[in-house]
Amino acid sequence: MKAFGKILGLVLLGLLLIIVALGFALTHLFDPNDYKDEIRQIARDKAHIELTLNGDIGWSLFPWLGLELHEASVATLTNPTQPFADLQMLGLSVRVLPLLRREVQMSDVRVEGLNLRLNRDKQGHGNWEDIGKNAPVAAADTPSPAEQPAEQEAEKPPKPIRLDIDSLTINNARVEYNDEQTGKQFSAESIQLSAGAVHEGASIPVKLTAFFGSNQPVMRVKTELNGNLRIQHALKRYQFEDMRITGEATGEPLQGKTVTFSTQGQLLVDQAANIAEWTNLKLSANQLRALGELKINNLDKTPQLNGALSIAQFDLAKFLDSVGNPLPPMAEGSLSKVELVSRLQGTPTRLALEDLTLKLDGSTFTGRVAVDDFAKQSLRVQLKGDTFNADNYLPAKSESAKGATAARQAEVQNSEAGAMAAGGTTPLPDAPTKGAWSTDKLLPLARLRTLDINADLAFGELTLGKLPIQNAALKASGLDGQLKLDTLSGGLYNGTFQANGTLDVRQDIPVLALQSRIKQVPVERILQAQGQTPPVKGQITLDSNLSGRGNSQKALIDSLNGTASFAINNGVLLNANLEQQLCTGIALLNRKTLSSEPRGKDTPFQELKGNLTFRNGVANNPDLKVRIPGLTVNGNGDIDLRVLGMDYRVGIIVEGDQREVPDPACQVGSNFQGIEIPLRCRGPLELGAKACRLDKDGLGQVAIKAAGNRLNEKLEEKLDKVNPQLKDALKGLFKR
Secondary structure, three states: OHHHHHHHHHHHHHHHHHHHHHHHHHHHHOOHHHHHHHHHHHHHHHHOEEEEEOOOEEEEOOOEEEEEEEEEEEEEOOEOOOOOEEEEEEEEEEEHHHHOOOEEEEEEEEEEOOEEEEEEOOOOOEHHHHOOOOOOOOHHHOOOOOOOOOOOOOOOOOOOOEEEEEEEEEEEEEEEEEEOOOOEEEEEEEEEEEEOOEEOOOEEEEEEEEEEEEEOOEEEEEEEEEEEEEEEOOOOEEEEEEEEEEEEEEEHHHOOOEEEEEEEEEEEEEOOOOEEEEEEEEEEEOOEEEEEEEEEEOOOOOOEEEEEEEEEEEOHHHHHHHOOOOOOOOOOOOOOOEEEEEEEEEEOOEEEEEEEEEEEOOEEEEEEEEEEEOOOOEEEEEEEEEEEEHHHHOOOOOHHHHHHHHHHHHHHHHHHHOOOOOOOOOOOOOOOOOOOOOOOOOOOHHHHHOOEEEEEEEEEEEEEOOEEEEEEEEEEEEEOOEEEEEEEEEEEOOEEEEEEEEEEOOOOOOEEEEEEEEEEEEHHHHHHHOOOOOOEEEEEEEEEEEEEEOOOHHHHHHOOEEEEEEEEEEEEEOOOOHHHHHHHHHHHHHOOOOOOOOOOOOEEEEEEEEEEEEEOOEEEEEEEEEEEOOEEEEEEEEEEOOOOEEEEEEEEEEOEOOOOOOOHHHEOOHHHOOOEEEEEEEEEHHHHHHHEEEOHHHHHHHHHHHHHHHHHHHHHHHHOOOOHHHHHHHHHHHHO
């Protein structure tokens, strides 16, 4: 037995030496470079590709089947002269014996200098679509049905090949995509990929770095990917554990700025269950920090997204500036404290933020925000807020607008300085001439034309135009360049406010129509909120229906047309003692001098009302009525909104000094009963009644009428002594 074992051992040793010798002989005596043409033909026949081998082929046989290709390129058979891929070197080794069991056990796989070029021509055909296709065959060469080989029996599906690779390395690879239809180009350059041992079900460490670029718009992104990849083919389950992507981006959309970003988490794709998940999601981009999780169901049908997102407090204004999209100047501190928590729901065509809580500079909103259709940018908003100051987010006035405002304020101040309304002895103020409105563009017409929005907002308190609107509600919609304000309503200084309107931006000149109603709101509070000194106090009720055209304040005011009616109850004309003005007029008519001092600087009234007709920025008021104790005021005139000026003629029927001890010069005798004292009011609108003076031209007519009254009084005395019938006849004669 010992001898047999010794002989068997010597035989096996001899066989091994023979195999090693044969391997040495094959690898040293057999040169695969001599068979390049045969290899290229096999590539055409079996893989249907055009393989070009410009470099040497190196190889080894046992125990590894080693292969190295240098300077190789690959093209399609339909276009063999234009390779879509080339490489400097491909090196790999495969164990020979496992191949017999359909197992691929490889050592290191190295790829150097791979270039992959994907091109879509002007007809929309991509060069990758021809990979694996045979070259076109002429009709004459097509074999007849009789010549075609009989169909082979269906083969059983091959057993899956099991991969087992020690490592994979790709250095200095490049992928580019060119679309001749759109002119767009994308590229990935300096690709470096390294992977550890690739085994079924095992954790595979992966690292990838690359530079990505595009030309429309010009963008450049540097990125690095790290993580552990786990592949389970049998279960159709793929995981990317501890995934982390970091990088920097710059380009035209960022206006020269750089965005530093990173994201990480656990990725899972389970094709058997048709789900994909991204858990422990962390995202950062400059100042932005976010956490969340995402889950997608129904991968085999219409994917359904569910998840959650939480964005930590950050400075949105600084973030937008850091990504090259600075906002117009706003109030200091605006958009400096923003945070968000929400559930996510969506499909490939829509995304909704449900159960949203948004904190914005001290304001808190809850509700829902959704894009119902990405292609149409259909925005749907349903939010409820506690307090919100919308004025803080409006662009600041431009320098030209500030200059126009300053010039007009100086004009108003000059007029007010010369008014001396209490005495009323100065000349009538001049009509204003300075424009009151900005020529800056108000609306982004191109953006509004594409807007598809439906908004439903509610606020505990909304500050808009410096007006604090309580329990405000806003509903608005927009589609195809036609925007509609369904309602904007709420409480205002214990009164109510409501407005609705439309905006048509389909043409270059937008058209605005607005209807509004203000009920029992203190008019002085409205004016004070606008930074104006109120000329009047009282509760105003205003109804208006107005329209205008243009894309600036000035254009809208210059084209303003429509109607309005107003009434102010329980009011006071401030800094305007009309009683003193009237007593001065009565004293002149009585040819007396006032002996008492002015009793106050204001004039109370019970009601002030009228109707307005707007035509190209000028409001005509034909029926001004004012009820003051002891006075009846009628007036008519114009309010020129273009310069915020007025020009009124006012007639006042007075009862005179009604105090227990009246000023003798201000007593209204029977001669002045029913006579209107004329006033002329002209100047900046802010002056109010301070711009009113006695109308001396009209005062002459008052004197004539008063003289007629005295003549009638004397006639009455004479006629009392004559026959009554003759008396009536004579009185009729004097009335003609």
